[in-house]
Each structure stands twice: as structure tokens, then as C-alpha cells.
Amino acid sequence: MARPALRVDAVLVQAVIAGALSFAHLHDLAAAAGQDGWKAWAYPISVDLLLVAAWRRLxxxxxxxxxxxxxxxxxxxxxxxxxxxxxxxxxGDVPAWLRILVAAWPALAFMGGTLLAHSATSREPDAPAPSVPAPEPLPTVEPEPAAVAAEPDPVTDPVAVPASEEPPALPAAEPSPVVPVPAALVDHARKVAADHEERTGARIDTDTLRARLGVPPHLADAIAAQLT
Structure with a gap:
């Protein structure tokens, strides 16, 4: 398998030449501002790296x-x-303000690189997916009602109830059994009723009497009947 021939990209060559010239200018300016030795070479690296980091963030x-x-x-x-x-x-005689800028550049570049690397990015929320329309319900077919034989109305149809027949009579209600009440309980109930009437000015009702005596409802009704 033949290897692809090495192609020289003119844009890449141009970028290398421009980067080398810019690198040399930054080094010369840093050295003239009093940053000698390795520090003068670190300045162009710092400037170019910050430029690349900001462009990558964009x-x-x-x-x-x-x-x-x-x-x-x-x-x-x-x-x-x-x-x-x-x-x-x-x-050979760099002004003082330029020396100050060159000396302050490391702190400025450090802060910029840190913010670009660790600051949170605010992304716009993704657009919601288009909602799929719900399928239309199928029409329901109601079954036809079965034919029902007409029944005579006992109220409106005179044939339904013969005239000779009369409705059956309802059974007579049986009288409620008399609940026996001890005489002592009746006397105590009279005292309770008299005390209630003296305090409130009104006769005692059955519910209050039942609550004061603590008896079941049917026994309270029987006692109230004897107090009247």
C-alpha cells in the first residue's frame, strides 16, 4: 500500500511564519522591559496560549x-x-508604563486562563421535540335497542287495574311496647329537669335529659313521657 505523498499546506506555512515572527517580537519586547533569560521566552508562549484558549472557547x-x-x-x-x-x-530605553504592563502580564494571563478553563458556560435549553398529535378516537356505533314489548302502564292504562279490584290495605302499625321505668329513676329525672328549668328558664329536652342521666334513647323517651 503506497503512502500518501506529503503535501505542503500554504495556509499552515503562513501560520508558522506569522507565529514565529510574533513570538520573536514578544520575546524582544519582554527582554527590553527587563525580563531576561527564560522569562523573556515565556512571555510569547503565555500570550499565544491565552489567544488560542479564548478562540477555542468561542x-x-x-x-x-x-x-x-x-x-x-x-x-x-x-x-x-x-x-x-x-x-x-x-x-534601549523602554518607558516605565510599558515595564509595568509587561511585569503585570503573568498575573493577568493566569487569571484569564483560569476563568476560561473553569467558568461555567450558559447553554440555551434544547428546543422541545414536536409533540405527536394524538390519534383521533374511532367513532363508536351504538347498538340498536332491542324491540321491547309494550307493557301496560299501571297508572295511565285503565285496563291494567280492574275496577272491581281494590289495592290491598296496609297492615296497621303495631303500638310500640311500653318501656318499664323504675320509680327511683323517674324521681331523679324530675330533680334533674327541675334543676335545668331553674337554671335556664326552659324545660329540659329529651337529648339533654338522656345526656344528664346517661340512659339509652328509648329509655329517655319513656322518662320524658312521664315527666310531662
Whole structure:
């Protein structure tokens, strides 16, 4: 199996050249601002990494104020170093404000990288799935009522009840049995009724009498009948 030929991408070559030039400008500016040795090489790495992190946040999570803010800060730092090293500043005598900015950059870049890596992203909720319409119920067919033979109405039909026949008489209600009440209980009930009438000015009713004596309802009715 033949290996694919190595193809040179012009865009990639251009990106490598631009990155190398920007890297060199940031290194020269940091060295001129008093950051010598390995520290001067760390500055361009810090600026480029913050720029890449902000751009990745914009690509993956969508536009946000946080990502755009740190992207612009890193882009200004990179462009500022490129412009400053083009002869606009005397790198042998860097002004104090530029030394302050270069010295404060590590803390600023650390804060930006931490916020981009650990801040929560607010995603828009997914649109709800379209609801499937419920199937229409099938029409119900009511069965036809079976033919029912017409029955004579005993009220309206004069043939239903013969004139000669009379409705049966209802049985006579039997008298309720007399409940025997002890005389001592009747005397006690009179005292309770007299005390109630003296306190309230009204005669005692059957429910109150039953509650005061603690007797069943039928016995209270029999006692009340003897008090009248």
C-alpha cells in the first residue's frame, strides 16, 4: 500500500511564519522591559496560549463576553508587541508604563486562563421535540335497542287495574311496647329537669335529659313521657 505523498499546506506555512515572527517580537519586547533569560521566552508562549484558549472557547461554546474579552486582550498584547518593535519605541530605553504592563502580564494571563478553563458556560435549553398529535378516537356505533314489548302502564292504562279490584290495605302499625321505668329513676329525672328549668328558664329536652342521666334513647323517651 503506497503512502500518501506529503503535501505542503500554504495556509499552515503562513501560520508558522506569522507565529514565529510574533513570538520573536514578544520575546524582544519582554527582554527590553527587563525580563531576561527564560522569562523573556515565556512571555510569547503565555500570550499565544491565552489567544488560542479564548478562540477555542468561542468555537466550542459559542460567543460569550468572557471569551471575547480575553481574546481581545491577548490580541492587543500580540499586536502591541509587533507594532512596538517596529521602531516606534526605543527598546534601549523602554518607558516605565510599558515595564509595568509587561511585569503585570503573568498575573493577568493566569487569571484569564483560569476563568476560561473553569467558568461555567450558559447553554440555551434544547428546543422541545414536536409533540405527536394524538390519534383521533374511532367513532363508536351504538347498538340498536332491542324491540321491547309494550307493557301496560299501571297508572295511565285503565285496563291494567280492574275496577272491581281494590289495592290491598296496609297492615296497621303495631303500638310500640311500653318501656318499664323504675320509680327511683323517674324521681331523679324530675330533680334533674327541675334543676335545668331553674337554671335556664326552659324545660329540659329529651337529648339533654338522656345526656344528664346517661340512659339509652328509648329509655329517655319513656322518662320524658312521664315527666310531662
Amino acid at each position: 468555537r466550542t461554546d459559542g460567543p460569550s463576553r468572557l471569551a471575547w474579552c480575553w481574546f481581545v486582550i491577548a490580541l492587543v498584547a500580540s499586536l502591541g508587541a509587533n507594532v512596538a518593535t517596529a521602531g516606534l519605541l526605543d527598546l
